[in-house]
Amino acid sequence: MxxxxxxxxxxxxxxxxxxxxxxxxxxxxxxxxxxxxxxxxxxxxxxxxxxxxxxxxxxxxxxxxQSFFVSVICLTAGVLALLLLPVLAKNTYISENALMPGSANNMLSGQDVSEANKLVKDLTSLELRLMGLGMESQRLISQYMSDLGAEVSYHKFYPQLHQFHPLQFFSGPDSGIIWKNNSCSSIGVNTVGIIRAPRGDGKEAIVLVTPYNPNKIGMGEALSLGIAYSVFSLLSRVTWLAKDIIWLVADSQYGEYSAVADWLREYHVPVFRKVNTGDTETCIESNILYELGQKPYADRKLYEGFKRAGTMAAALVIKVTDQNDYFEDSLNIYAEASNGQMPNLDLINIVNYLAVHKQGLRIRVKKMLSLLNSSWLNTLGLLFESLGQIARSLNPQWKFGIPATEYVEGAATLASSLYYQGLGVPTGPHGAFRDYQIDAITLEISPKVSLTKMARHNEFLLRGGRLIEGVIRSVNNLLEKFHQSFFLYLLTSPSKFVSVGVYMISFALLVAPxxxxxxxxxxxxxxxxxxxxxxxxxxxxxxxxxxxxxxxxWNWLNSAKKVFVFHLWGAVVSLLPYFICQMPNITPKTSFLLWALLSGFSLLILHLILGSQFSETAVFQPQDREWANLKSATISASFIGLCLMSVINFAAAEIGALLIIPMCLMARPLKLDIGAKSLRNFAKAACNLLFGFVGFPPVTYVLLKGVFEGFYEINVGDFWNWVESLWAWNSATYLFVGMVLLPCWALCIYILFHPC
Incomplete structure (x- = not known):
């Protein structure tokens, strides 16, 4: 200068x-x-x-x-910052003092557990006697609810038809779309019980959800109903309750999420629908409200219509599974909702605290199991552990570095958290609550012995019931909604997290060049x-x-026009599955091949119509300058797409940045590198071909699935099934892949084979 x-x-x-x-x-x-x-x-x-x-x-x-050196430094620092996240993770803590988890003694008694165990036995014996008669189990549950003095009502819903909705992204699936030619036998029925709080004004509520299939009740579903009933029985007698309690027994024969989402939609936005089923007499005979009005249940207090309580403060989904591969009772927590939304961290913190310190349960969150045995990750953990020891020897107050085994587990948990948030698909029925800004998680309890051989049902029900009691008591203390702790975070263990202020550094360094x-x-x-x-x-x-x-x-306009054409092509490719799904009896493999064929044909048509060099600006731009302008416009479009996606779903933007940025920065015509005839240029060409191969979305999916699950289980239709699950759940990640990642890859390939 x-x-x-x-x-x-x-x-x-x-x-x-x-x-x-x-x-x-x-x-x-x-x-x-x-x-x-x-x-x-x-x-x-x-x-x-x-x-x-x-x-x-x-x-x-x-x-x-100095853009080259800036790019190298920023990319290296961004990847290093991402690898350092397990080391930089902080211990979880309760931000809201009013929660006070564990401050009160548990009130759940053995009598409540005995009544719950009786319900479990009645449900399992009913299953053995009346296989497939779901009405009997629903009547039995409503009877137990009514005996506690709860307001019992029923909610009918129709099976949801998952299909591609181009204009309904950034929201949950639309259960307003139902199967055609519905019959009364295909109607699902949720059983809802409400306890009014003696110290409340009816403006707030806490929700308990227990999914079960009334036509085939397993021991796990019966135990989850037993845990919820024991807590429901206790809360019907206590005097300290300040929020109404809603117990939703969700009919999961057509999907857990569908039942909960339809009930929530009716709760917040009433929908009046009339379905012509044809045979009115059959509907009356199969109507559960009609049957529950018959003896011997005519004296039960039932409510017609849809019953409501107050604004929902929190929701807990209770599930019991038979995973007896541990040495102690364990608890799995699922928190991811649509488009990477997470509940307030305080809700997970109180569950973690009460489960570990009060009930002695082993807390587990999802991990990428394939990373636990990774040699390079273990080597990296040993390196960070050694650096931590050196730092502490220089200054004991420097708390850098963690044990290698802890680093590997933290990295595996972090990768799982990034993946499931980036996928944008809920990991359980709790995701339906986040669409209404309600904090909810799924608690999956697993005993250390098989459910069929459990001789200690009472002890298991007591531990599970007291855990739910403690969580409800903490939420009951709140005077307002969860807001003190984090909503944007990544978990590295049940008791450690990385806040948004830390993990955004990695993304900022990656996109800065x-x-x-x-x-x-x-x-x-x-x-x-x-x-x-x-x-x-x-x-x-x-x-x-x-x-x-x-x-x-104005030569840059020609390059901007080409970038616009490719992104317009990405929008066309994203809409093609809607038309492919209309074809009857088509396999995933055929759908994928047809999608690829139509995508290539549409690109050719768009390029001929909009991408031809008919403008006068192209005449005055030499080819050796054209590819540089085109690469500049491509990088600008990638930067805008990544920044927009980081606002919607940060995890998807982070994963996309790792794929897009190296590919865009390295893109360079192969003719220039091959013509130079030097080892350095040949290495550049090889890197460009490698990034172009790995950056193709189907290839990326196959490689990731092969690394995590094994290559022997991969077939051509897997990518179609994965994409179909994204659009069925209206995940914004689908639009990101179709309208940002795919066009950027195509533009980079166009630059590689540019005739400079």
Whole structure:
């Protein structure tokens, strides 16, 4: 910079800076003024500070001129920051003092557990006697609820038809779409019991959810109903309850999520639907409300219509599974909802505290099991452990580094948390509550012995019931909704997390080179225009040269048009599955092949219509400059897409950045590297081909699935099934893959084979 200030003012100095002509002329004028003032000591002392080039401008010029080194440093630092997240994770803590978990003694008694165990036995014996008669189990549950004095009602819903909805992304599945030709036998029925709080005003409520299949009740479902009933029985007698309690027994024969989501939609936005089933007499005979009105249950207090309580403060989904591969009772926590939404961390914290310190349960969260045996990850953990020991030897107050085994488990949990948040698909029925900004999690309790051989049902029900009691008591203490703790976080263990302020550093470092490299490429591609400006400044230009200058300064429009065409093609590709799904009896393999064929054909058509070089601007842009402008526009579009996705789903943006950014930054015509005939250029070409191969979305999916699950289980239709699950749940990740990742990959391939 000093050399340019001290040197003779000339446009050629600006050309070497790598910035556009108009902006360059302004900067060079400022530099020339600074040079003139520096020759006059008096003027430099009086007014020189005001007329010096601004520090931001000088910093921008420096970064653009050194874009390669900035990119290498930022990418290396971004990947390192991502690998350091398990080390930087903090211990969880209760942010809201009003929660006070474990401050009160448990009130759940053996009598409540005995009644719950009786319900479990009645349900299992009913299953043995009346296989497939779901009405009997629903009547039995409603009878137990009514005996406690609860307000019992029923909610009918229709099976949900999962299909592609192009205009319904960023929300949960629409259960308003039902199967055609519905019959009364295909109607699902949720049983709902409500306990009114003696110290409440009916404006707030806590929800307990127990999914079960009334036509086939397993021991796990019966035990989950027993745990919920024991807590429900206790809460019907206590005097400290300040929030209403809703117990939703969700009919899961058509899906757990569908039953809960439809009930929530009716709870918040009543929907009046009339379905013509044809045979009215059959409907009346199969109507559960009609049957429950018959003896011997006619004296039970039942409520017609849809019963409501107050605003939901929190929800707990209770499930019991038979996973007897542990040495102690365990608790799995599922928290991911649609589009990477997470409940308030305080809800997980109180469950973790009560389960570990009060009930002695082993807390588990999902891990990428394939990473636990990874040798490179273990080596990295040993490296961080050694660095931590060196840091503590220098200063005992430096708490850097964790044991290698803890690092490997933290990295596996972090990878799982990133994956399931980035997928954007709920990991349980709790995800339906997050669509209404209600904090909810799924608690999956697993005993250490088989459910069929459990001789200690009472002990298991007592531990599970007291855990739920403690959580409800803590939520009952709240005077407002959860807001103190984090909503944006990644878990590295049940008791450790990484906050948004830490993990955003990695993403910011990864995307930081994109605007810098885009500006550098654009400036480099416009050096030819700057030479025209120099010639114009030395002599009067003719009318033809004026047109050249005019066209030359707008050469970037041709590249922007091509980028627009490719992203428009991405939108077309994202809509094609809607039409493919309309074809009857088509296999996933055939659907995928048809999708690929139509995608290639649509790209060819769009390129011929919109991408042909019919504009006059293309005439004045040489091919060796065209690819640089095209790469600049591609990087700019990638930067915008990643930043927008980080607002919607950060985990998806983080994973996408790891795929898109190296591919975009390395993209370069293969003809230039092959023509150079040097080892360095051949290495660049090989890296470009590798990134282009790995960056293709189907190939990326196959590689990731092969690493985590094994390559022997992969077939062509797997990618179609995965994509179908994304659009069925209206995940924004589907749009990100179709409208950002795929067009950027196609543009990079176009640059690789550009005839420069």
């Amino acid at each position: 000093l050399n340019r200030v001290r040197g003779k003012f000339d446009y050629s100095n600006c050309n070497r800076l790598g910035i556009s002509c108009d902006f360059e002329a302004k900067i060079c004028a400022e530099l020339g003024e600074a040079r003139r003032l520096s020759d006059s000591p008096a003027m430099a002392q009086s007014d020189g500070n005001k007329l010096k080039p601004r520090p931001v401008v000088r910093l921008g010029i420096l970064l653009i001129s 994109l605007p810098i490299v885009a500006a550098s490429l654009h400036a480099d591609a416009n050096n030819f225009d700057c030479n025209i400006v120099k010639e114009k400044s030395s002599s009067r230009a003719t009318s033809g040269s004026k047109d050249d200058v005019k066209h030359g300064s």
